[in-house]
Amino acid sequence: MASSEASRYLSVAGRQVALDPEGYLVDLSDWSQDVAQALAAEEGMCLEAEHWEVIEVLRTFYQRFESAPPMRPLVKFIGQQLGADKGRSIYLMTLFPGSPAKRAARLAGLPKPANCL
Incomplete structure (x- = not known):
């Protein structure tokens, strides 16, 4: 399910994950715990x-x-x-x-x- 066009990409485990202008996933099926950790790291967060x-x-x-x-x-x-x-x-x-x-x-x-x- 695509929410909008990709404005940037997040590199996670050797693949590019498309993000919209606000940093949400363009394709919800791209989500994984690794993606969540990478998104959190961008915000200076460590997921506990x-x-x-x-x-x-x-x-x-x-x-x-x-x-x-x-x-x-x-x-x-x-x-x-x-x-x-x-x-x-x-x-x-x-x-x-x-x-x-x-x-x-x-x-x-x-x-x-x-x-x-």
């Missing part, structure tokens, strides 16, 4: 177990609802899947500073969430 837990929940959300969730539905879904202590905006902001819904979706290889600027 807590990040992977959220990334997997996001990918589950996308498989179920065919969209990447904006912040409120993301927080609610994380709470349902991982428990109330992790289903909080502040928790997600510590893991994915700035715009957690956008940043986590990008790292999970999903399209930009609707209603996120």
Whole structure:
């Protein structure tokens, strides 16, 4: 599923992965854990177990609802899947500073969430 034209490429494990102007995957099937780590490294992030837990929940959300969730539905879904202590905006902001819904979706290889600027 292509979201738009590639504006740049990320080199991952000897292959070129196309990214759109905002850094999201052009072809969602290009996603892998190596791609996620390369995207995170571009942002100066190192993905730890807590990040992977959220990334997997996001990918589950996308498989179920065919969209990447904006912040409120993301927080609610994380709470349902991982428990109330992790289903909080502040928790997600510590893991994915700035715009957690956008940043986590990008790292999970999903399209930009609707209603996120």
